[in-house]
């Protein structure tokens with residue numbers, strides 16, 4: 001007899017209920033099934049603990065996604081971008097300073113990378129020069145090497161690796 005849950009050939013199977021469906025199961029799987037195994041979308045039988053782990057993982061990834069999309073950072077080469085953008089418009093540092101109602105020294109320092117422009121100035125520079133100074137950067141959350149995905153792990157896999 002083939003256990004429908006782990007796929008192993010066993011002398012005897014028993015019908016157990018998994019989420020309302022009768023499944024032929026070996027004694028090992030029967031124990032898991034009665035502990036509340038769930039069926040995934042793909043029709044695989046999964047331990048609740050494994051399903052929980054996957055759920056948590058997805059939630060974490062969604063959370064990280066939001067963080068990554070929510071924060072724009074000043075690009076490292078903002079001095080070059082400002083200088084090039086200004087030269088494209090044909091304005092001198094003086095002209096740009098006047099059009100932004102800023103001191104020329106501020107523009108000079110920004111173009112030299114001596115100071116980081118404030119958020120307000122960044123926005124005004126971007127508009128005045130039609131450039132981008134802030135971009136979404138990948139956040140390194142220090143997770144280390146990527147863990148092997150446990151996606152697709154079935155109850156059978158779980159038992160075999162145990």
Ligand SMILES: [Zn+2]
Nearest residue numbers: 003006026029
């Ligand atoms: Zn089994």
